[in-house]
Amino acid sequence: MKLLIQQQLLQLLQLLLLLQYSCAQDFHGDVQIDACSDSDGEGMVGLDGDVLYYADFDKKEMVYTLPQFGDSMECPGCYEGAVGQQENCKSNMQIAREAMKDIPLEIDPPGAPLLYPRDHLKPSHHNTLVCQASGFYPAPVRFYWTKDGQNVSLSASVSQPYPQKDGTFTQFSRLDITPEEGQVYSCALDHPGLKGETRSRIWTVEFQKPSLAPSVFCAVGLTLGLVGVAVGTFFLVKGRECC
Numbered sequence: 001m002k003l004l005i006q007q008q009l010l011q012l013l014q015l016l017l018l019l020q021y022s023c024a025q026d027f028h029g030d031v032q033i034d035a036c037s038d039s040d041g042e043g044m045v046g047l048d049g050d051v052l053y054y055a056d057f058d059k060k061e062m063v064y065t066l067p068q069f070g071d072s073m074e075c076p077g078c079y080e081g082a083v084g085q086q087e088n089c090k091s092n093m094q095i096a097r098e099a100m101k102d103i104p105l106e107i108d109p110p111g112a113p114l115l116y117p118r119d120h121l122k123p124s125h126h127n128t129l130v131c132q133a134s135g136f137y138p139a140p141v142r143f144y145w146t147k148d149g150q151n152v153s154l155s156a157s158v159s160q161p162y163p164q165k166d167g168t169f170t171q172f173s174r175l176d177i178t179p180e181e182g183q184v185y186s187c188a189l190d191h192p193g194l195k196g197e198t199r200s201r202i203w204t205v206e207f208q209k210p211s212l213a214p215s216v217f218c219a220v221g222l223t224l225g226l227v228g229v230a231v232g233t234f235f236l237v238k239g240r241e242c243c
Contacts, residue, residue: 115130121205127177145175
């Protein structure tokens with residue numbers, strides 16, 4: 001009887017482990033994109049919202065974006081495969097244009113960008129300003145940066161467009177900065193869906209001033225404490241006199 005119970009418990013444990021493994025598998029999602037247009041091309045592989053690697057068609061190489069821990073990540077032949085996919089994509093695009101020339105292209109413009117520092121601000125400490133564009137289709141979107149009115153777009157990096165569940169894309173641009181009080185940065189977006197409109201965000205460097213509240217609360221607390229001690233001492237003395 002005891003052996004039968006142990007076997008049943010073991011089977012139950014195996015079932016729970018199997019269910020846990022199955023549920024864990026459902027939380028991971030990978031994506032592969034091979035896309036093209038008249039001026040752009042993208043070959044990218046991602047996992048759980050992060051880009052694993054993508055093809056840089058200007059440098060003619062595969063770029064691995066995740067930090068390398070232990071053995072380096074390699075994908076032999078993947079760049080050549082991405083180039084081949086670009087040829088297929090452009091051929092299919094031409095066929096689709098001829099077949100659907102009277103069907104307008106669906107275009108979704110990006111919303112106003114989000115602009116925020118990566119780390120907590122400290123005067124004269126290196127930081128990174130992040131500009132996020134979301135909700136646009138097709139990809140990519142163009143980023144334009146200014147610092148105190150001067151164009152600094154060439155100093156910024158741009159991520160690969162990443163697809164969302166609703167069919168639109170999200171893309172990031174990052175600008176390395178050394179913040180000083182009063183500096184003004186802006187990030188503007190360019191996309192066919194905007195039709196000449198401006199979608200931009202302005203961010204001004206402002207450091208938090210030391211607050212007087214903790215000192216005030218400390219002083220008030222200390223004062224009340226002293227008053228409490230004095231009142232307690234007074235009643236203690238009066239009590240002894242009565243005795």
